[in-house]
Each structure stands twice: as C-alpha cells, then as structure tokens.
Amino acid sequence: MTLQADAPVAVPDADPEAAQAAIEHCYAQDWSDGLPLVPATRTLVDRFLATVDRQPDEVIGTLPHLNRSVTLELAAINAAMAGCRPEYFPVVLAAWEAIQRDRSATGGGWQSTSGPSPLLVVNGPVRRELGFNAAGGAFGPGFRPNMTIARAIGLMVRNALGVVPHGFEQATQGLPGRWQVCLAENEEESPWEPLAVEGGVPAGTSAVSGMLTRTVEYVDNRHTADPEQLLADFADTISRSGAAIFRHHPAGIVFCPEHAQLLAGAGMSKADVRAWLVERCGRSKADLARVGKDGVGDNGVRFADGGTDPGAFDRLFATDGPEALPILVAGARNAGISMVVRVFSGWSASSVPVVGRTTPSTPVGAAQ
Amino acid sequence: MATLADILDPTGRATARIGATARAPRRTGLTGVRLGLLENTKHNAALLLDELAALLQSEHGASATVLRRTKTAFALPLPEETLAELVGECDVVLTGVGDCGSCSASAVADGIALERAGVPAAVICSDAFTATASGMAEVQGAPGYAYLTTAHPVAILDADAVRERARQLLPQVVATVTDASAQRVAS
Structure with a gap:
C-alpha cells in the first residue's frame, strides 16, 4: 500500500537546532514516553481538529478517580506529539x-x-488511504501510521490521564511493543470476513477495533498441511499455564495468510476454528496442580488447592465467540508464522467506524 | 515566529484539588465500636481483615457486630451505596489489601472518602505500592494521608503467616483509628 507520491519538502528556513531545543523542552516537561516528541503548536493541532466535525472541548474519556479527562483538543495535541x-x-x-x-x-x-498494551486493528479503505502496513512485519516497526497512532494512544494515557510509569502506572515488567501495535488487517489475503465485521461494522467501511493485551507469542508451523495438526499447535501455545490466572481467559490469534488460507482451504470458517480450539484448549487439573493453579475461588481466581481431581480438565475459554477468541489476518504470505495474542480481559466485539477526513489538506511532505 | 512557550501542554492537568480535611474525629478507645471490613477480593485480604477484627474484639473490646463488604470492582473507588452503608453502620472501617497497581490507589481513595464522611479508617497496602497509594492521596487533595503498609507480597502467604501479619499490624491499626494517632500524626 502506498500513499500519494511525496511532494518535495520545502522548508528552507527550518532551523534544526531550534527543533532540537524544542524536542528537549518536551522531554523537560516530562511529556515523553522516552522517544522524541514533535512539538505541538496551535497551528499544527488546529489541522488535526479540522479533520473532524466535533468540538475541541468534547470529553472522550475520563478517569474520575484520578480527576483526569481526555478532550478532543488533548487527543489532538498528543497525536501531533506522537508524530501522527x-x-x-x-x-x-x-x-x-x-x-x-x-x-x-x-x-x-x-x-x-x-x-x-492496546492491540489496535484497522480495517477498510483507510488502510490504503493513509498507507498502513498490513503485510510483512505487521507488528512493526517501519510504517508511520501504524507506529504513531499506537503511540498517540499511549501518550493520551500518559499525559491526559496522568498514568505515568512509577506513578499510577505500576507495570511490574510491562511488555515489548507497548503502545506500538496498530495492525492493519490483510483483508486482501484473508479468506475470512474482516475483524470489524464481527465488531458490527459492515465490510468496506473503515473502522478500528481495539483490545488490551499482555503479550504476543508466535506459532511457527511450516511443517504440516493438516488443519488439525496446525490447530493443535495453536492450542498448545494458547494453553500455556503461565497465562492462566482466572478460571477462564481470552486469547486471540493473528493468523498469517498462509495459515488462514490452509484452514479455509479445509473448509473452516472463523467460527469453525474457534469451535475446534474452544473444545481443546485448557489444561488438566494435574498440570494445573503442578504449578499451583488447580483451584478456582468464588471470585474466579485460581489458587493452589492440591486436592482437585487430577484427571479433570479445565477448559480455557468461557465462550466460543469473538469476544473470547478474536481472529484476524495480518502479515506476509511468505511463511507459516502466526501470533497468539494474550488478550487482557476480552474483546468488546464492538468496532468503531472512522469518521472524518483522512486525506491530507496540504501536499504530503510540505511543512505542516 | 513560534517560541518554546507556544508548545501546547498535552496534559490538561487540573489544578491540585484543595480537599477537605481527610480526618474523621477519633475516639480514645475501641470499646464497643462497630467495625466495618471492606475487603477487595485480593487473595488473603478477607482473612487479614477478619484476623484484625478478631484481635480488635478480643484485645480492645470492639463490638461483635461486624459489617463485612466486598469490593468487586477493586480497581475503582467503592460505590456510593457501599460508602453510605459503611458510614451508617460502622464506627471504624478497615480496608485492604492494596496489593496491585489500581487497588492500592483506590483503597486510599476509599479511606479518604470514609474519613471525610466521619468514619476513621485504616487502609492497608502492600509496601510495594507506596508510589501509587501516595499519588492517590495527592489526587484526593489529602497529601500525607496516613495509610498502613505491610510487607509485599501478601497474596501468597499461608493462613498462619496472614495471622502473623495481622498481629504485626494491630498496634498501627489501633493507633491510626483512635485518638492516640492524632497526637502521633500531629507531632
């Protein structure tokens, strides 16, 4: 996917040293996630606000217990700073x-x-309009919209909601790729309906889906053409005991085109894939007892019981719907390498249409 | 030409709230007080609070009447109706265990809300979460709010170890919810 041909960059009076000073200023205010920020000025932020027909003071998120909120204006400032x-x-x-x-x-x-960390998924024509990467290296980096839009969300949480590492942000270790994963679904090479369709948005409409995740883990299987062997490999990764903290937990799969096409070629829909996995994912009580997680309390939290029936089997998924096991397709068609996604608490199964102007008002590359 | 002063602030930070005092009036002792226990579903939280209540009854004369409430949304401040119930039926409330990133902060928010509603509270957090607990006290306009800490971790302790923790915390709980602590904090 390519963006419009770049116009020549015409900034004869730009002062690189002034830019460096502005970047340092942003660091000094403690606004940065550690990487350089684009200094956001009124002129630049107004260009962001001009893409939508909404009021700058509209509140789009709050954390009442922290006395903080996000307005459209703050979203625009943080998006500009993120490099969008x-x-x-x-x-x-x-x-x-x-x-x-x-x-x-x-x-x-x-x-x-x-x-x-948020996992964002973009569907529809906006992928092409803005030049998202949906193919090789789908998890990034390398592509401006994928990277900066994910980063913008992180800066909004940090700056507007005030959840800053070592303060209200208490991540023990965090995870690689936090605030960096905005996938564009490879709809062109997917045999299935786009994720946003399962999220209630018609195919062909630009939309974003999102869910909080704890990490991703690859399944590299270039070894079998048997769909059940392939799915069994996914079931093994999904059923890893370290991820089991509650009675049930969700998981997602970002299939590469090759795996998705193999499964679809065997006649499997997304629902079939889910049903197969829901039936088989989980661990025996004996396995869970070995790691101190065989018991399940009234609140659904696992604990070391030790007295459970070793032969019993704890299924991992609570339901067989997309909220518990979202499935999409991204990446290149060059290998059988897919990703299991550790979804934090489930997908809303509710995608959001993109509303606004997603074409440049000035030639690409001109000073903003 | 723009200057550094023209760079927009991405925080929208509200000016610090000047909160009402976060300190309810104290009794000199605990004889006959009705205890409220607000546990947050964290493993061992209910046991720790129960053990403390038993010690307050057996050694400090607290009433046998105990209101136990569970906070299911542990990450957020307690619901208004639970707050009203605790305020209406309890003389002293114990809450905890602030043993995670969000519940440590919300436990402090609950303690401050109880104090402002006139009920002395003892908030117990793991000592790994003082940054977020103290941060919440500032957000609530009560910087320096005195919560109690116990060594991290709490969730993996066995029942005997939890009882030992309760024993260790008891003098601080008593000092926090009675008049004696007023002297201590003021000094």
Missing part, C-alpha cells in the same frame, strides 16, 4: 473509542501491574 499526520486524527479517535470500549481501560487497567 493531521489526517490520521479520525483514526486516532476511532482507536481511542475502540479501546474505551474495553472494560479494563476504564476499570483500572492502565494502572495494572500486568501493564497491558
């Missing part, structure tokens, strides 16, 4: 709303020791 172009802003807002629909995002998740 103005025409990304409608996608930033859809991504933010999609993440707000994850119950953890408003339920203390940003403060969690597990340090969850």
